[in-house]
Amino acid sequence: MDALLACTKCDLKFDLDSDYPRCHACSEPLEVHYANIDKPQIGKGTSIFERYRDFLPFEKVNRAISMGEGNTPLIQSQIAGKTLGIGSLFYKNESINPTWSFKDRGTATGLAHALSLGFQKIGTVSTGNMATSVAAYGSRSRLETYILVSKGMPAEKLAPIAIYHPHLIVVNGDYGDLYYKSLEIGKTSGIYFINSDVPFRVEGSKAIAFEICEQLNFDMPDYVVVPVSAGGNLRGIVKGFEEFYQAGLVDRIPTMVAGQASGCSPVVNAFKRGENLISRVKEPHTIAHAIENPMPPSGNQMLRKLNKIGGLAVRVTDRQIIAAQHLMAREGLFVQPAAAVPLAVVQKLVAKRQIENDCSIVCVVTGGGLKYTAALDKFSFKPREIDIADIESEFERIACKKGSE
């Protein structure tokens, strides 16, 4: 397939075999461009590599890489949608992935690229889900895997990475700098860093959009809401919708909504002020740790894209995020705080009457609730304790209470 890398800002072109993810001229992120794809089609098979082969830059499909990432369910909301009076509300449940977050999609496509270039070492800079994902896939492919985390990360978050036995390195210093440092280290040490917004991770996230189109029978939703941090996922989902549109598979692109937490919302801040460049957030703080990036590497590109396609950017408070997390649990979905941000955003947009009631919305639910159980401290529940001898009377009591409700 004819593809190359192009700068998202100045359009400078680079070879597809380049493993450096940013532009040498303006340092903005690169993305994969396809030269005149002739009527690309959805293929057969269940893996994203097989189904979306025409939309991915891989000559061969390497089955050994895949752990069945993607193919996640799109579930219709039973409670929140009705409560909010929305026509149709769906959750794209990414917590079904092999390491319980959408990151596995981009890890698989990033890994495919690294292997096609002959790399024996991979790595990432992450505070959580991406580290877990890269460590798991690296271990499976028997590659030397380097995970750089910033100091101060709680043990609760380190153990789920360490279980896969990567080279786990705790670095003291600025997390944003670490992203750029890792790219330099990668060049000198022969490590392919599959960081958050590298072009081949973005290619993996496209399949979220492809699957949504297929699951809705190519009847486009009005809105797709995505919690954003580095920006790789939003970029991928938009790119997916655009490529299906260009292929003539869908007749429009949904309104894209980027969701952030009030305690760390560099994209929303710049978007609201009409600025072209994001500014670093000082002292970021939110319960949604997975999206707490004060200076996202694809921040400027998200702004360019949202402005170009008429998207929205909305911030929600930790209190609204926790309320949305509980509402989703009432419908059977236990997700991590970052993954509850889309529903919190929808609630806010409905309350402010910024979206129509008869619309259809897809919330991209990025990761599972067991990822971050410390967030449950905010939730107090006291189970009733009884003696086994009292079990009959206890159930009578519950039945009585029910009857009198």
Ligand SMILES: *Cc1c(COP(=O)(O)O)cnc(C)c1O
């Ligand atoms: C990584 C992550 C995000 C943010 O994705 P980006 O590509 O960094 O914008 C959102 N939610 C969860 C659960 C994540 O792990």
Ligand SMILES: [Zn+2]
């Ligand atoms: Zn450039």
